[in-house]
Amino acid sequence: MKFYFLIMIFVSNFANSVNWICKAPNPMDELISAPKARVINTDEFFTTENYTFRPGEERKYSEGKAITKDLEFCRTPKDSFFVKKSSEFFFIESRCSGGISKYKEVKFSDDLIFERFEWFFEKTDLRDLDWDSDNIYLMEDKYQYQIKFQEFNSTNIVKHPLIIVKPNELKLEIRDLPENELSPRYSTDCTRP
Secondary structure (H helix, E strand, O other): OHHHHHHHHHHHHHHHOOEEEEEOOOOOOOOOEHHHHOOOOOOEEEEEEEEOOOOOOOOOOOOOOEEEEEEEEOOOOOOEEEEEEOOOOEEEEOOOOOOEEEEEEOOOOOHHHHHHHHHHHOOOHHHHOOOOOOOEEEEEHHHHHHHHHOOOOOOOOOOOOEEEEEOOOOEEEEEOOOOOOOOOEEEEEEEOO
């Protein structure tokens, strides 16, 4: 009886674990950022956006003021990438360069991340997400750290996508963070290796 119980626990943990290969969705935008190129099927991306400000204007993120974008190309593009969960983090392979990025779950109880996000981006869409308890919401670890603890007036910030893991459906959703009404939402299917 104990043997069957242990097998049931192992099978249920395997079914709920995240060790997937996901197909990279095709881009909907003309040109996408380097962080999105890791998971979107493109050969080219931009690395930095240069913004212009009027004299005396506060140097916060200002939508619609980008004047130039530096174009680069993927070194070893693939049409898929892996997603793996460790005890504390998620690791997502870059389909563009083959590297690995560390992602951390966004906890709804973490008020600091929401307050700082809203202050910097002057948007509230992080709180406005449809928080489904069955899904896992991921933000790149260094991006989450930057939003929570750094001063933005003296540093440049590159927007990173929000990755939504849907373990019950074996799907990923990729969304802009912050979003606007024209932001594309990507959905992709995944399989277990």
